[in-house]
């Protein structure tokens with residue numbers, strides 16, 4: 001307790017120096033999010049360094065922190081490595097101190113502390129120098145981007161170039177948005193003194209731009225809809241055992257878990273072993289939300305039960321040849337269409353009570369593998385996965401998700417198509 005509070009005092013001292021009070025204080029920040037259709041990853045753009053340059057980062061909702069490749073072309077006059085045993089090292093839960101036996105440059109300095117940047121797409125972590133540099137994002141009051149808000153000492157990790165393997169081309173690192181003190185959501189809210197909330201609205205097409213908001217709503221989408229008004233809330237659950245690639249003994253997970261209690265197809269409960277939906281003492285089981293998995297991944301027995309319930313509910317429609325990795329596909333012209341996508345049975349993730357559920361409509365349950373063929377966008381996660389249900393990117397598209405870290409609450413909108421808007425409808429025209 002004493003340790004935690006002295007750390008937070010240090011955090012406040014440090015962070016308050018990193019934002020010049022002469023500048024305008026932003027109410028919230030906004031960054032664009034696009035989808036790379038080669039890797040099915042979601043990308044955002046922040047501005048970093050001096051002089052400022054745009055850096056393209058893959059979004060990892062459950063990532064520990066922001067890391068970038070410092071080996072190639074990291075040029076900045078404001079880069080500062082974190083001194084060994086400084087408050088910055090404790091803030092970032094540093095793994096220890098180190099020296100570097102090459103000429104000094106960003107990512108290679110003596111007497112600095114290191115952390116473990118992780119690439120979940122290739123399940124690889126390595127060691128990287130902890131550092132601070134300038135980071136800028138557009139401020140917003142909810143309707144348009146406005147002035148650039150600058151954090152002069154944003155804490156992040158360097159990584160070697162090989163850690164970029166498996167990431168969308170042009171990306172130079174990962175924006176980890178997990179519930180740690182140093183991930184951008186908490187760090188930006190401390191720097192700019194806004195609520196410890198952030199929101200994600202993933203786009204669904206190659207040409208469209210979704211959003212990442214730091215801070216509270218409104219989140220205005222054209223035609224003048226405040227998507228924060230459409231949210232239903234559920235508890236965010238802490239998995240007591242870390243699910244990260246590398247972690248310390250006793251460290252809880254910083255990923256986002258929710259308490260799914262049953263799954264319904266067409267309003268009927270799918271018979272599954274509900275023990276798999278809770279998290280056991282070893283951190284196994286439960287439901288998390290991830291932008292790393294392109295489609296929702298279900299433990300085998302749950303997967304089979306959902307597939308069976310789904311095909312039975314539309315047994316009148318004959319499936320076509322299955323396309324891997326999916327389990328069932330239909331001719332699009334055999335399925336009707338609605339405002340919220342293909343006319344198929346709704347799939348509900350039921351949460352703390354019967355009345356709190358996340359409804360997945362055709363737009364998020366059926367993926368077009370060709371112009372004519374739509375497949376159920378869920379995949380088999382095998383028999384003993386760490387987490388039984390991993391809600392993946394496709395199921396999140398055109399849904400607004402708001403993570404409230406202070407109250408451990410998730411707000412979800414279900415499909416915005418129902419409200420006649422999409423995640424691509426933020427007005428990116430800048431206003432002064």
Ligand SMILES: *[C@@H]1O[C@H](CO)[C@@H](O)[C@H](O)[C@H]1NC(C)=O
Nearest residue numbers: 099100102103104108109110
């Ligand atoms: C770190 O210190 C060692 C030993 O003094 C030296 O050989 C090395 O060049 C230094 N590295 C950097 C990056 O300054």
Ligand SMILES: *[C@@H]1O[C@H](CO)[C@@H](O)[C@H](O)[C@H]1NC(C)=O
Nearest residue numbers: 036037038056168169170171
């Ligand atoms: C990568 O960057 C180049 C040069 O900036 C640009 O032409 C290209 O469209 C980018 N590719 C992607 C996938 O964003």
Ligand SMILES: *[C@@H]1O[C@H](CO)[C@@H](O)[C@H](O)[C@H]1NC(C)=O
Nearest residue numbers: 272273274275276277280285
């Ligand atoms: C349900 O799942 C739990 C956890 O994997 C397992 O221990 C239990 O035997 C299962 N129950 C049934 C009836 O299959």
Ligand SMILES: *[C@@H]1O[C@H](CO)[C@@H](O)[C@H](O)[C@H]1NC(C)=O
Nearest residue numbers: 320330331332333334372373
């Ligand atoms: C889908 O149905 C249309 C219209 O009946 C037909 O022309 C087409 O060949 C079918 N496609 C597949 C892949 O079955």
Ligand SMILES: *[C@@H]1O[C@H](CO)[C@@H](O)[C@H](O)[C@H]1NC(C)=O
Nearest residue numbers: 143144222427428429430431
């Ligand atoms: C987008 O915002 C700009 C600046 O406020 C405004 O002029 C423009 O009309 C807006 N676009 C739409 C489609 O509302």
